[in-house]
Amino acid sequence: MDYSFVIGIVLLMVSYLVAVKKQTWLLAGFNEKMIKNKSKLGTVTGVGFFLPLSLLVIINSFIDYPYEKTVLIMIMLILITIVYIFINRKLLD
Numbered sequence: 001m002d003y004s005f006v007i008g009i010v011l012l013m014v015s016y017l018v019a020v021k022k023q024t025w026l027l028a029g030f031n032e033k034m035i036k037n038k039s040k041l042g043t044v045t046g047v048g049f050f051l052p053l054s055l056l057v058i059i060n061s062f063i064d065y066p067y068e069k070t071v072l073i074m075i076m077l078i079l080i081t082i083v084y085i086f087i088n089r090k091l092l093d
Contacts, residue, residue, distance in 0.1 A: 002061055004057055004058075004060060004061040005057075005058060005061035005062075007057055008054050008055070008056075008057035008058035008060075008061060009054075010054075011050055011053055011054030011057060012050075012051070012055075012058070014026060014050050014054075015046045015047070015050035015051040015054055016046070018042045018045055018046035018050060019042055019043050019045070019046025019047050019050070019051065020046070022038065022039055022042040023042070024038050024041055024042050027041070027042075027045055030087075034092050035091055035092065036091050036092070037091060040090075040091060041087065041091055044083060044086060044087060044091070045083060045087075048079070048082070048083045048086070049080060049083045052079060053075075053076055053079060056072065056075060057072070060072055
């Protein structure tokens with residue numbers, strides 16, 4: 001059984017919790033004292049990283065093509081790099 005659809009749904013729920021409900025405690029690896037605006041952090045991370053990644057994983061669960069794991073990893077790394085740079089430039093003191 002392919003669990004990528006379930007993983008995509010879980011990522012979609014995490015996106016909702018982080019972006020809409022502002023549950024920033026789900027995000028690991030940031031110093032809460034250095035973040036200027038936790039609400040914006042939740043929106044940027046939820047909408048900028050988790051939402052596209054979850055939609056991509058869900059779409060990948062239905063479509064088979066060569067090197068799909070490599071493509072998924074590359075897109076994930078590009079998304080996390082963009083979000084990381086934005087957070088470091090705009091949201092850190």
